[in-house]
Amino acid sequence: MAMHEAVRVLHEAMTSTAWRDHVQAPQPYGLPQVPRGVFMGYDFHLTESGPKLIEINTNAGGAMLNLALTRAQHACCDAALDWLRTATDVSQLESKWLDMFAQEWALQRPVEPFVPQTGPKRTLAIVDEAPESQYLYPEFLLFQDLLRRGGLEVVIAAPQALTWVNGQLQHQGQRIDMVYLRLTDFDLSDPAHAALRQAWVSGACVFTPNPETHALHANKRHLAALSDAALGSEMGWSAHTQAVLANVVPQTRLLTPENADQLWAERKHYFFKPLTGFGSKAAYRGDKLTTKTWAQISQLPYVAQALIPPSQRVVKVNDERKTLKADIRAYAYDGQVQLFAARLYDGQTTNFRSDGGGFAPVFATPS
Secondary structure, three states: OOHHHHHHHHHHHHOOOOHHHHHOOOOOOOOOOOOOOOOOEEEEEEEEEEEEEEEEEEOOOOOHHHHHHHHHOOOOOOOHHOOOOOOOOOOOOOHHHOOOOOHHHHHHHOOOOOOOOOOOOOEEEEEEOOOHHHHHHHHHHHHHHHHHOOOEEEEOOOOEEEEEEEEEEEOOOOOOOOOOOOOOOOOOOOHHHHHHHHHHHHHHEEEEEOOOHHHHHOHHHHHHHOOHHHHHHHOOOOOOHHHHHHHHHHEEEOOOOOHHHHHHHHHHHHHEEEOOOOOOOOOHHHHHHOOHHHHHOOOOEEEEEEOOOOOEEEEEEEEEEEEEEEEEEEEEOOEEEEEEEEEEEEOOOOOOOOOOEEEOOEEEEOO
């Protein structure tokens, strides 16, 4: 329940008018309402004092695969049934996901039906760099199947396969009406993504998530803002909101020339993350930092987040017991958690290379 409430409060705070004014998120064309962004991901470490937010992602991968993993678990006996209760209702989750894409369409195209009764179907593009070589490409295929069953034409495409022609985003001459954006070029600033950016800036097609979603929720400098009690008061957030944020968001500081020496001296208490990074790239535990690496990152835009050790799980690998670190990801939409999943790993940061590691389903134990 604590993670459910944390996600709800975080979403409410980060979509408030005061937060939008503080962040100054880009909104290049008028929208009837602000889109929520499909598959928001809130990553937590579990501690004795409750869940602690590690990161927010706007295009969190793995939801479809984790649903399949959850469904694949079966109790070996009646006594095990109480220990295989899903933490959320997943019985109609695929239907909810279709409704989520339809809602994103309605927020940006309120007078146009998502699935036309007559005429050609809408075309949605799942866009990522070299999609067929992506680790999560099988998930793209599952989404393609789901969205096709929902009445859409669906293509999986690299951004270079998309063109801007006569005010339309096109793929092989076919107009794209909606983009499910899985790129890590969150603001579409890469010149290679010019067609996508033009389509977003002009409002030619619906994007989810989009650069505005990322600017509102996932810029890592927000971790410093959310852990700043004084800023919470300035925002006019309720006492409950401020209390939840104070308990859930670890203290985070922007790395600056003024505090670099202090943070280096206290580095064992921090985890350092690049503002513009994603996943675990170029992120470092302070106690593992070398002077050479510090000399490099201290000149770059980074945040220092209070180190929250992850919880641990024991797994069997080749009949041997192995202890892995664990974090919990909450997949959510509009502040409502839809699915929980775990990531098991060893090493400094989350990865999918650890023997016995990777995604794992999450179940809620009896009270």
